Amino acid sequence: MKIIRVALDVPIATLFDYRCDDASEADIGSRVQVPFGKKTLVGIIIEITADTSVAPNRLKAALCVLRDVPPLAADDLRLLQFASAYYQYPLGATVMNALPARLRRIGKLPRQTSACYSLTAAGAAAMPEALPARATVKRRLLELFRQRHVLDVATVKALAATAPAALRQLLALGWVEPSDPPPPAAAIPETAGARPTLTPQQEEAAQAILRGLDGFHPFVLLGVTGSGKTEVYLRAAEAALTAGRQVLLLVPEIALTPQLESLVRARFPDFPLVCLHSGLNEGERLQHWLAAQSGRARIVMGTRLAVFVPLPQAGLIIVDEEHDTSYKQAEGLRYSARDLAIVRAQQRKLPIVLGSATPALETYHNAITKRYRLLELTQRINAALPHIECVATRDEKLQDGLSQRLIGAIDARLARGEQSMLFINRRGYAPVLMCHDCGWLSGCHRCSAQLVLHLRERRLRCHHCGHQATIPVACPECGNQALAPLGQGTQRVEAALAERFPRARILRIDRDSTRRRNAWQTMRDQIHAREVDILVGTQILAKGHDFPHLNLVGVINADSMLYSSDFRAPERLFALLSQVAGRAGRGNTRGEVLIQTEFPRHPLYMALHELSYAAFARSLLAERKQAGFPPFVYQALLRAEAPKLDTALAVLARAAQLGRELSRQVIIYDPVPAGMVRLAGRERAQLLVQADSRARLQNFLGAWHEKLAAETSSRARWSLDVDPLEF
Numbered sequence: 001m002k003i004i005r006v007a008l009d010v011p012i013a014t015l016f017d018y019r020c021d022d023a024s025e026a027d028i029g030s031r032v033q034v035p036f037g038k039k040t041l042v043g044i045i046i047e048i049t050a051d052t053s054v055a056p057n058r059l060k061a062a063l064c065v066l067r068d069v070p071p072l073a074a075d076d077l078r079l080l081q082f083a084s085a086y087y088q089y090p091l092g093a094t095v096m097n098a099l100p101a102r103l104r105r106i107g108k109l110p111r112q113t114s115a116c117y118s119l120t121a122a123g124a125a126a127m128p129e130a131l132p133a134r135a136t137v138k139r140r141l142l143e144l145f146r147q148r149h150v151l152d153v154a155t156v157k158a159l160a161a162t163a164p165a166a167l168r169q170l171l172a173l174g175w176v177e178p179s180d181p182p183p184p185a186a187a188i189p190e191t192a193g194a195r196p197t198l199t200p201q202q203e204e205a206a207q208a209i210l211r212g213l214d215g216f217h218p219f220v221l222l223g224v225t226g227s228g229k230t231e232v233y234l235r236a237a238e239a240a241l242t243a244g245r246q247v248l249l250l251v252p253e254i255a256l257t258p259q260l261e262s263l264v265r266a267r268f269p270d271f272p273l274v275c276l277h278s279g280l281n282e283g284e285r286l287q288h289w290l291a292a293q294s295g296r297a298r299i300v301m302g303t304r305l306a307v308f309v310p311l312p313q314a315g316l317i318i319v320d321e322e323h324d325t326s327y328k329q330a331e332g333l334r335y336s337a338r339d340l341a342i343v344r345a346q347q348r349k350l351p352i353v354l355g356s357a358t359p360a361l362e363t364y365h366n367a368i369t370k371r372y373r374l375l376e377l378t379q380r381i382n383a384a385l386p387h388i389e390c391v392a393t394r395d396e397k398l399q400d401g402l403s404q405r406l407i408g409a410i411d412a413r414l415a416r417g418e419q420s421m422l423f424i425n426r427r428g429y430a431p432v433l434m435c436h437d438c439g440w441l442s443g444c445h446r447c448s449a450q451l452v453l454h455l456r457e458r459r460l461r462c463h464h465c466g467h468q469a470t471i472p473v474a475c476p477e478c479g480n481q482a483l484a485p486l487g488q489g490t491q492r493v494e495a496a497l498a499e500r501f502p503r504a505r506i507l508r509i510d511r512d513s514t515r516r517r518n519a520w521q522t523m524r525d526q527i528h529a530r531e532v533d534i535l536v537g538t539q540i541l542a543k544g545h546d547f548p549h550l551n552l553v554g555v556i557n558a559d560s561m562l563y564s565s566d567f568r569a570p571e572r573l574f575a576l577l578s579q580v581a582g583r584a585g586r587g588n589t590r591g592e593v594l595i596q597t598e599f600p601r602h603p604l605y606m607a608l609h610e611l612s613y614a615a616f617a618r619s620l621l622a623e624r625k626q627a628g629f630p631p632f633v634y635q636a637l638l639r640a641e642a643p644k645l646d647t648a649l650a651v652l653a654r655a656a657q658l659g660r661e662l663s664r665q666v667i668i669y670d671p672v673p674a675g676m677v678r679l680a681g682r683e684r685a686q687l688l689v690q691a692d693s694r695a696r697l698q699n700f701l702g703a704w705h706e707k708l709a710a711e712t713s714s715r716a717r718w719s720l721d722v723d724p725l726e727f
Ligand code: ADP
Pocket: 196, 197, 198, 199, 202, 223, 224, 225, 226, 227, 228, 229, 230, 231, 381, 382
């Protein structure tokens, strides 16, 4: 009797055995349909075995093995198995969540449809004479494919009424295949296709990577914004592609970096590229995933989930902006795509490039301790490094958050027809509404947070749980009618600028103003067309955009991010401000960055002024070492939430006790309330576990997790976060 061991997306950390006589070793990694309780589920066959601990009368039979798509390869499963074990998350859920949604469900897969088709090598080699002479439409279609290479469905339909049928036959012959549309001509920078001569530093970096294409070689590419990191990626990618290998390019958020996509497409027109990100619909995601799995896609560009995509011929992994926290998934399988990319490179013996202007301290530590090879680009290409200066605001009465110095600098740019950008990390009009008579603040009743005043939408909004309320006309506590907004958000700065510079064209760019589909694209076009004088915005503005006419960046309210209980706050702020500063002066003029602060001599601002990531990183590392923080220790956080904080704390106290009974090799701290105790009506607490080696922590977590799962009481929801980034 043959037994299959199946991964299912159920919250139970076990695989499920079924009888399945027609399964063979070749079906490992295949999808299978099985009965589960009253339902039928789709799972993945992980193992084929002869014995099971399930009693014969309880062992059910699998319904059918689905062989409509190729099975996951052993390599793909190995990475998923690692992720499941390392992050203490059920293998079934880990495996199933890595699949495109369409493959997790029952039902026939949609026929491979595509808006565009291209000629395959077989099609190009085929003789038109191979087709019967009377197959005129088919012949004409083939001829047209030879001329244009890629055709869209509309063009095919226009050829003849029977052309779609002819296309299906060419598909069946393997002469044409679905393909991505050719990139719209306008989206490509003119110079994108050209291959510039590398600078000596780029050359050195690229050569180092090329020498490492044959095995697991982790590289850290450290270079300020505009230093040409992308060009180094492209050279490394080129070498891997021409060697017949696939390239995986991970990016933090694809929607924010369309420039990179068009650049890569333009540089490698002969190598099919697919994207994998949350903006795709189910069908697209499935097609792109299958293209990667079949090896048809040679370049896969994607956000964190793409780290799991099957790549039979992977030859290089690149992680752009590797420090970006969006590589870490905040729920479910709480993985770091950057870290798993390293694991994948190691398992598959591949080179991997982690690029950033401000690598995560964990990464930098690995670089200076020579575990990773450090490659540095210290100069900007075609532009001077921006001049960064602090504006001391302690003795000045600011006008709606703006200093005289900043206002003067904007004025000067306006007079010269140049663009300015103001960065503030808060959207809305003001972070809170206040009553000066009694001290009432607009709080969220479901969260330990304030309701943010959105004057545009005439609402109070909680940015954590989404709760909304109307703006009260009078104080709910004392009836005072003069409620005042406290502090600044993007809307308020926008309004202040409009008043101060009535003729300037101001554009606000934050999550509220870019919610509509394509809104951000339209805004970017406006900025490029110089239809905007002043940009006001949040983090969205910080990421890899090249605005050549922008040469003043003002930072408002950075101090609010300076002091935080999170030990990673300075690292993050430095990375954010470096990125923001990097927007200034990418054209011909030297950019100026003005940071308003009450603490102009703070070491973080001093380091920014000198643009010295390395010195600052080393000083932060020294502090971390002394205080016993990562990367010198390894952490996991057990979180619990319940209607009442006491319940959550009690559950964690029990977990701490279980942990202490298990091991003396790790430090188990006492449970504490979470940084933000209430969220969406539930109260949260956390318990930190720490060890001085990853192996020791991992050993402990495995055993501990099992004990926790066996505790039957479910008074609180809990979850384990390995290598947590948020506390
Ligand atoms: P980074 O990714 O480090 O921020 P980019 O790769 O965007 O920097 O490079 C900045 C600019 O310099 C881009 O416009 C790019 O096309 C250009 N560039 C990069 N390398 C070279 C080179 N060797 N010669 C000329 N221009 C280059």
